[in-house]
Amino acid sequence: MDESKWRIETKAVQSGYTPENGGPRVVPIAQSTTYKYNDVQSVADLFDLKRAGFFYTRLANPTVDCFERKIAALEGGVAAVATSSGQNANAFSILNIAQCGDHIVSTATLYGGTVSLFSNTLKKMGITFTFISPEASEEEIQAAIQDNTKAIFSEMLANPALTVLDIEKFAKVAHKNGLPLIVDNTFPTPFICRPFEWGADIVTHSTTKYIDGHATSVGGMIVEKGGFPWDNGKFPGLVEPDESYHGLIYFKNFQPAPYSAKMRAQWIRDMGSPMMPFNAFMSMVGCETLHLRMERHSSNALALAKHLEKHPMVKWVTYPGLESSPDYALAQKYLNGMCSGVLCFGVKGGVKAGEIAMNSLKIAAIAVHVADLRTCVLHPASMTHRQLSEEELIAAGVSPDLIRVSVGLENINDIIEDFDQALEKAKNC
Numbered sequence: 470m471d472e473s474k475w476r477i478e479t480k481a482v483q484s485g486y487t488p489e490n491g492g493p494r495v496v497p498i499a500q501s502t503t504y505k506y507n508d509v510q511s512v513a514d515l516f517d518l519k520r521a522g523f524f525y526t527r528l529a530n531p532t533v534d535c536f537e538r539k540i541a542a543l544e545g546g547v548a549a550v551a552t553s554s555g556q557n558a559n560a561f562s563i564l565n566i567a568q569c570g571d572h573i574v575s576t577a578t579l580y581g582g583t584v585s586l587f588s589n590t591l592k593k594m595g596i597t598f599t600f601i602s603p604e605a606s607e608e609e610i611q612a613a614i615q616d617n618t619k620a621i622f623s624e625m626l627a628n629p630a631l632t633v634l635d636i637e638k639f640a641k642v643a644h645k646n647g648l649p650l651i652v653d654n655t656f657p658t659p660f661i662c663r664p665f666e667w668g669a670d671i672v673t674h675s676t677t678k679y680i681d682g683h684a685t686s687v688g689g690m691i692v693e694k695g696g697f698p699w700d701n702g703k704f705p706g707l708v709e710p711d712e713s714y715h716g717l718i719y720f721k722n723f724q725p726a727p728y729s730a731k732m733r734a735q736w737i738r739d740m741g742s743p744m745m746p747f748n749a750f751m752s753m754v755g756c757e758t759l760h761l762r763m764e765r766h767s768s769n770a771l772a773l774a775k776h777l778e779k780h781p782m783v784k785w786v787t788y789p790g791l792e793s794s795p796d797y798a799l800a801q802k803y804l805n806g807m808c809s810g811v812l813c814f815g816v817k818g819g820v821k822a823g824e825i826a827m828n829s830l831k832i833a834a835i836a837v838h839v840a841d842l843r844t845c846v847l848h849p850a851s852m853t854h855r856q857l858s859e860e861e862l863i864a865a866g867v868s869p870d871l872i873r874v875s876v877g878l879e880n881i882n883d884i885i886e887d888f889d890q891a892l893e894k895a896k897n898c
């Protein structure tokens with residue numbers, strides 16, 4: 470059976486690495502910076518990108534290569550490039566096609582680190598952003614696009630606002646304007662949603678989260694769907710000769726994955742932020758149970774959301790899997806009936822009562838992390854989103870009392886009992 474036809478569970482377990490006869494069953498860790506060759510010409514050809522192969526781990530490594538192939542297979546893309554972190558993946562996904570003087574349209578409901586990256590760091594490099602609501606109409610999205618716009622960026626399931634992207638709407642406007650739609654698919658993972666099937670052109674990941682799933686390794690991934698018309702006049706970097714490679718033209722010489730070739734040859738090579746082989750190994754092994762974990766994360770989160778929604782100490786709950794959620798219909802359409810493991814809620818009694826409840830949890834830990842197998846809680850306004858202005862907080866969907874829960878894989882009754890006892894302690898404040 471053709472591997473591209475495998476169902477997603479089979480791809481999670483087997484794609485990316487095929488052992489040779491008598492070879493190790495599990496992907497080996499190539500903990501080596503360098504690779505040995507018998508003659509000078511072989512290495513010269515590698516440097517000229519005439520031949521695929523490994524010569525230095527800053528550019529490519531056999532273990533990282535297997536992990537890239539697994540994620541490309543899961544997302545249904547033509548290629549993937551691993552990066553040192555999710556932040557790095559999002560930064561490079563933009564820098565690969567935009568430079569000083571260019572402009573990006575992005576939804577405002579984003580991870581705090583991405584807001585800082587866009588509205589401070591990339592802005593200082595001369596790339597400007599217009600932030601719009603994920604609920605913007607086609608006309609409103611169109612109105613945000615300028616002559617120098619190079620992409621539309623969004624998160625599929627926003628961290629921590631938990632808004633679900635109406636991806637078909639955004640893809641339609643993007644393509645009408647000759648722009649790629651870049652989607653950060655960290656929270657759904659390719660098991661729950663494959664944005665390429667709905668019109669995205671580039672997918673990014675913080676593999677640090679569910680893909681690794683065990684909170685062991687920071688990493689990122691940029692995946693290319695393939696087939697985007699980069700020769701439409703807006704992307705000179707892909708169609709003009711790259712003098713640093715003797716005039717190679719990515720769009721001509723590197724089909725079907727010109728965006729990925731440019732990413733590796735320029736950004737990974739020059740900025741020097743590859744994924745390390747040991748991290749790729751840990752993340753790849755973690756990813757092999759992605760399908761099982763995402764089902765349980767989703768069912769545990771739905772059960773806790775339903776419980777908290779009825780709890781007398783709870784003021785509000787956000788989880789797109791709840792029928793009361795304004796995103797319920799989008800979640801049913803795009804997320805395959807599962808909504809991942811993250812929910813948000815506010816405690817009656819506000820920030821102070823919320824803090825007491827958080828401090829009283831025993832199974833759920835206070836941790837600056839999300840999306841791994843151990844339940845954890847975080848207060849974005851004082852932690853991950855602390856650098857944001859009040860306006861940015863509201864735009865990002867972060868209210869002062871918002872507690873984000875990353876529901877893990879412990880027994881759901883134990884998780885519920887833990888929240889019940891903690892909320893009891895917050896009762897009299």
Ligand SMILES: *Cc1c(COP(=O)(O)O)cnc(C)c1O
Nearest residue numbers: 554555556580628655675677688
């Ligand atoms: C965590 C996260 C990132 C940043 O990833 P790191 O691996 O921490 O650099 C980007 N996007 C989303 C949605 C995230 O949750």
